[in-house]
Amino acid sequence: MARVAGELEQGHPDYFRTFAPPKGPHRRSAVLMLFGPGADGEEVVLTERSAHLRSHPGQVSFPGGSLERGDVTAADGALREAHEEVGIDPAGVDVALQLPDIFLSPSQHAVTPVLAWWPIPGEVRAADPIEVARAAKVRVAELVDPDRRFTVTHPSGYRGPGFEVEGLFVWGFTAMVLSTLLDVAGLAPPWDESVERELPERLGRPWSRR
Template sequence: MTAPHGPDHPGHNVDLHPEKAPLWMQPLVERMSTGTVRRHPDITGVDARGRGTADLNGAPARRAAVLMLFSGAETSAELPNDAAVLLTHRSPTMRSHSGQIAFPGGRVDDTDANPVDCALREAWEETGLDRTTVTPVAQLDEVHIRASGYPVHPVLGHWHTPSPVGVVSPDEADEVFEAPVLDLIDPANRIMVGWDRWRGPAFRIRDYVIWGFTGGLLSAVLHQSGWAQPWDRETVLDLRDTLAASRNNERLR
């Protein structure tokens, strides 16, 4: 689906409002605010082979921001059945991290007011997201990718009024979709993958595999929010074989 691409509103809606998060997101907001999520081993264990969305433009940069955008009923105190998170599939023709599943995000520009502004701008550029439909509720100061030291600022948002999104530039992202949280926490969809000496958590969703930085951050978020269910972390599948059997169309280097 091609996204409607109206004008963005740079500098608007760039402040965090944790008090406006729905009740079911409050534990996650608190753990992000205290840095508990950042210390989770699924994040600290990410190395250069699992960078995921770190260097989104294929070149060194000072820092980046990604948007972890969750939708779902505001009235529920428990995880609602309609809870979902916005993800993109990076085009297999991209020079860097082609074929990976990622959160919307990219480099912080000099014109961005802060990482929240960057995350919302990048989400608009990639998916057509209307930033006025989002409530930014928490932010990690930065997550460093081991071996590269690349700093990424994850921004947590609640999509209080979901609006149409889709593919804006097929050369950058060729699919945009919401992954149901209930599917992500289903133990049948959770796997450990390994390549050489690296290993990390991954997810199977829509015949894609989410791994690397995105998989590690998502795994930490689900765990720290209290939504995760027990799953098999002992069996490690070969990453190359796992990707070959997926829709990622991704080549490891």
């Protein structure tokens, strides 16, 4: 995390520059990129959205959501949402830094990824089953395994990084932020971007370019 902070001080990676929010007011959201130690190495918390949601049903995401009036900072909102969605106690989380905002044009949201460390991880669960079908702690070693990485394609012309870990198909905004973070942290070995997998139909409607 110190390396990520140092790299960001030198300038934002291309992804953050490309999708920086345009000028003007936007709806604000935040997601919690929560890492912690596990029995077999570091892990990150991911969720699978409920299949019944109108927005991005079944997609893999970080815990998070829209900021509310009582959220003083994006980190406050990300921690609150993580508690509501997957039962994480904010008191046990150390916030490292807020990454640059990313603009999701389909939803017109400016999203702040909040990078954090969980020194003594607890269990995660679908605390809000209306929004979350599953919560999981995924090993970073699996995410950086080149055999688990590929380029996601869609008939619309979309192309972006993807992962398949723990039965989760990770793509879009979540995969792009993870991919960028792992690269900036110097954790990801080279992987074959020519390996393509089409976005599963169950995840393709509605879909987002992030």
